[in-house]
Amino acid sequence: MSRYFTDEHEWIDVEGEIATVGITDYAQEQLGDIVFVELPAEGANFDKGDDAAVVESVKAASDVYAPISGEVIESNGALEDEPALVNSDPEEDGWFFKLRITDPSELEGLMNEKAYKAFVAGL
Amino acid sequence: MSVNSDDIAEFEAEIPLDKLPLDAWHRARGGRMVAFAGYDMPIQYEGIMAEHAWTREHAGLFDVSHMGQLSFTGEAVDVALETMLPGDIIGLKSFRQRYSLLLDEDGGILDDLMVSRRPDDIYMVVNGATKFDDIGWIIEHLPDEITMNHMDEQALLALQGPEAGAALASLIPGTADLFFMQCGAFSWNGFDLWVSRSGYTGEDGFEISLPGEAAEAFADALCALDAVKPIGLGARDSLRLEAGLPLYGHDIDTQVRPIGADLGFAVSKRRKEQGGFFGHARVMKELAEGAPSRRVGLTIEGRLPAREGAKILAGGKPVGTVTSGGFAPTVGAPIAMGWVEAAHAAIGTVLEVEVRGKRLTATVAPMPFVPHRYHRQKI
Numbered sequence: 472m473s474r475y476f477t478d479e480h481e482w483i484d485v486e487g488e489i490a491t492v493g494i495t496d497y498a499q500e501q502l503g504d505i506v507f508v509e510l511p512a513e514g515a516n517f518d519k520g521d522d523a524a525v526v527e528s529v530k531a532a533s534d535v536y537a538p539i540s541g542e543v544i545e546s547n548g549a550l551e552d553e554p555a556l557v558n559s560d561p562e563e564d565g566w567f568f569k570l571r572i573t574d575p576s577e578l579e580g581l582m583n584e585k586a587y588k589a590f591v592a593g594l
Numbered sequence: 595m596s597v598n599s600d601d602i603a604e605f606e607a608e609i610p611l612d613k614l615p616l617d618a619w620h621r622a623r624g625g626r627m628v629a630f631a632g633y634d635m636p637i638q639y640e641g642i643m644a645e646h647a648w649t650r651e652h653a654g655l656f657d658v659s660h661m662g663q664l665s666f667t668g669e670a671v672d673v674a675l676e677t678m679l680p681g682d683i684i685g686l687k688s689f690r691q692r693y694s695l696l697l698d699e700d701g702g703i704l705d706d707l708m709v710s711r712r713p714d715d716i717y718m719v720v721n722g723a724t725k726f727d728d729i730g731w732i733i734e735h736l737p738d739e740i741t742m743n744h745m746d747e748q749a750l751l752a753l754q755g756p757e758a759g760a761a762l763a764s765l766i767p768g769t770a771d772l773f774f775m776q777c778g779a780f781s782w783n784g785f786d787l788w789v790s791r792s793g794y795t796g797e798d799g800f801e802i803s804l805p806g807e808a809a810e811a812f813a814d815a816l817c818a819l820d821a822v823k824p825i826g827l828g829a830r831d832s833l834r835l836e837a838g839l840p841l842y843g844h845d846i847d848t849q850v851r852p853i854g855a856d857l858g859f860a861v862s863k864r865r866k867e868q869g870g871f872f873g874h875a876r877v878m879k880e881l882a883e884g885a886p887s888r889r890v891g892l893t894i895e896g897r898l899p900a901r902e903g904a905k906i907l908a909g910g911k912p913v914g915t916v917t918s919g920g921f922a923p924t925v926g927a928p929i930a931m932g933w934v935e936a937a938h939a940a941i942g943t944v945l946e947v948e949v950r951g952k953r954l955t956a957t958v959a960p961m962p963f964v965p966h967r968y969h970r971q972k973i
Contacts, residue, residue, distance in 0.1 A: 503828070504643040506921035506928075507897045509950070525950065527899050529642040529921050530828050554897070 475578055476587035477538045482562055485578065492538060493566040494526065494557065497591045502528040505557045510546035511568055517541060519577050524567050526557065539577040541570030614659040615749045615806035619813055623824055630827060631660045631722035638826035645829035646923040649795055650964075653755035654825035655816050662725025663748050663803055664718040664732075668740035671716050678735055679709065680852065680871045682862035686711045691775045691790050695852055695860050696720070696728060701873030701880070702848035703855065704731060706840065708801075710777050710790060717788065719750065719801070721842045735872075749809035754799030754833070757821035759969060762789075762800055765815055769800065773971035782812060791969060794830065796837025796962055798969040835931060836922050838891055838961025844902060845889060845917040845931050852877055854885030854933075856961075887914060888939040891961040892947065894919075894928040894954050900947040904930070906956065907946040908938045916947060924964045930956065 475483045480498035484491040499505065507527040517523050517537035524535040546568045550556055557565040572578075582590060614633050621627065625636030636657070638645060648654055666675060672683045681694040688711050696704040705728050707720045720728045729744060736742060753762055763770040766780050769789050777790035785808040793799040804812055816822045831841070840846045846855050851873070853861075861877055869875075894900050899921045906914035919930030930947065938945060943958040 503638060504641050507899060509898065527921070529646075529832060529923065530637070532899075532901060551897075 474584060475538075475581035476584065476590075477536075477581055478590060479536055479538070481535065481538045483538050483578075483581065485572070488572050488575075489544070490539060490541060490570045490572050491566050492523075492535075492568055492570065494535060494561055495587070495591075496561050499558050499561040499565075502526060502531075502533060504529045505554045508550040508554045508557060508567065510550065511543045513543055513545065515543045517543070517570070519574075527554075535567060537570070538581070539570065540573045542573070543568050544571050545569040614657065615809040616657045616659065616813060619810050620657065620824070623817075625824065625826060628827075633660045633722070635660060636824070636826040638828045639824055642826070642828035642832060643923050645823070645825040646832050648823050649755045649797065649825055649829060649833055650924050651756065652823070653753055653758040653761045653799075653819075653821045654795075654829070655813060655822050656752040656754065656825050656830055657749070657809075657813070658722075658752050658801070658830075659749040659806070659809070660722030661750050662718075662720040662722065662728060663745040663750060664720065664729070665743040665745055666716040666718065666736075666740055667714065667743075668737075671740050672711070674737050674740045675709070675716060676865070677871055678732065680861040680865050680873070680877065681709070682864055683709065683716070685862075685864070686716075688713060689776055689778050691777050691792055693860055695857060696731065697852070697871065697873040697877075698731075698848060699872050701851040701876030703842075703846045703850060703852065703857075704728065704848060706842050706846065706857070706860075708790070708792065712777075712779070712788070717803075719803075723843055745803075747806050748803050749806045751802045751804070751809065751813065751816075752793050752795075752799060753802065753816060753822070754793045754795040754797045754825075755821075756798060756967065758797070758799040761816065761819050761821045762802075764819065772800075772969075774798075774968040776971075782815075783808070785812070787812075794837070794839055795833040796839070796964055796966045796968075797833075798967055831918075832920060832923055835918050835920060835929065836924055836962065836964040837966060838931070838963060840889065840931065841918055850889070850933070851880055851885065853880040854887055855889045884936055887933050887935050889917070889931065889933055890939050891959045891963060892916070892919075892930040892932055892945070892956040893925075893959045893963075894930060894947060894956050896954055897921075897928065898949055898952070898954060899928040900930050900949050900954060900956065904932075905948045906932055906934050907948060907953065908934075908943075910946075913938045913945065922963060929959075929963050931961075934958070
């Protein structure tokens with residue numbers, strides 16, 4: 472399994488043709504207490520960069536983009552009851568949705584963990 | 595991921611940013627600074643939810659030094675101020691504070707404010723984002739014999755919460771004698787303090803005006819107490835929303851008038867009868883005919899917050915707009931404040947709000963959403 476990162480602070484775990492997407496620890500830290508997550512419906516098709524989810528903190532609503540193109544095969548239902556999972560475990564149990572990847576070549580432009588850490592350190 | 599700029603409009607920068615007396619103090623304590631009302635201000639320290647809960651249970655220290663502190667002196671200063679404020683300023687006793695409004699000719703709200711009578715002046719605290727406009731308006735309309743002094747060297751701190759009374763009394767015993775909306779002069783470590791028992795959270799608490807050079811030491815002394823933690827602007831906003839208190843520039847502005855804003859209590863009986871303030875005719879018209887739309891509270895079904903700008907609908911037709919909204923930590927659910935047409939403003943009216951194409955059930959609710967716990971004088 473490989474983990475990729477975007478400059479919009481999403482992480483993507485890729486296993487075969489399935490990508491699991493969430494927001495990074497840095498992102499949840501910036502957002503603060505998360506009170507609601509709006510997740511995409513199963514079967515939704517996204518192009519890279521489409522609005523895919525919305526995360527609501529106490530203060531503001533933020534869009535989460537589809538980091539790559541694909542079809543949603545599952546959303547993390549646990550976030551409906553416990554949106555704070557995104558704060559407490561953003562890069563594991565606080566995942567947002569799984570995509571069936573339509574164009575694996577889109578992964579090429581993304582960062583690995585080391586590159587992302589350097590990117591965040593420069594912000 | 596990106597934060598929608600609409601939702602954080604109130605934190606927009608007005609460049610260049612000035613530094614407030616506690617700027618370095620906030621940073622040293624881990625405050626996350628954002629641009630607000632022309633200054634860098636702390637939006638949060640450990641997190642809005644935790645800071646909100648701390649203030650409801652203990653005592654929170656807020657730096658509100660961005661607000662405008664004005665002093666008015668001169669012969670018959672109270673008479674002069676009554677031309678601009680609809681409240682009973684002549685009848686305001688010494689060491690008493692009152693909520694009031696700065697109104698324009700059409701009764702539009704230029705600002706909401708606190709006004710106090712002190713032994714040597716009348717003291718006013720106005721909103722930070724509007725203070726320079728207020729000063730311009732006031733100078734234009736104030737008689738020449740009245741002097742206005744913008745006390746921009748003064749810091750302003752608010753200590754709020756059920757343990758605020760004991761905390762402040764441990765440093766300044768005399769403050770224990772103040773009741774809600776009373777105020778007085780005190781001293782601490784050789785500095786002169788002006789303290790009022792009031793605030794913007796719905797809790798008991800104080801607002802403390804003190805020289806900027808004393809602010810760090812005083813904030814340190816308060817935060818050395820177990821009951822006190824510094825609290826950012828984020829929790830200040832969620833606390834005031836739960837308390838049903840309007841935020842100027844969002845819930846009220848020059849487009850609305852006191853009666854529709856549910857702030858008719860700021861227009862005193864004598865002033866209604868006698869007039870003599872800007873907007874009197876328009877205010878009387880709204881009193882007689884009713885305001886066409888009104889500021890109301892809304893409870894939102896579900897967990898999705900409805901924020902400023904969300905449309906309010908009745909039977910599918912737009913009847914208003916949300917002006918403040920978010921997740922209410924103490925209520926444990928989303929709440930909002932908004933303006934709706936008078937026909938739909940009665941408590942209990944079931945409406946809808948539209949959030950990203952979804953329609954959520956919203957019910958007109960009495961405010962405050964969380965009961966006020968002011969330290970009132972028993973009569």
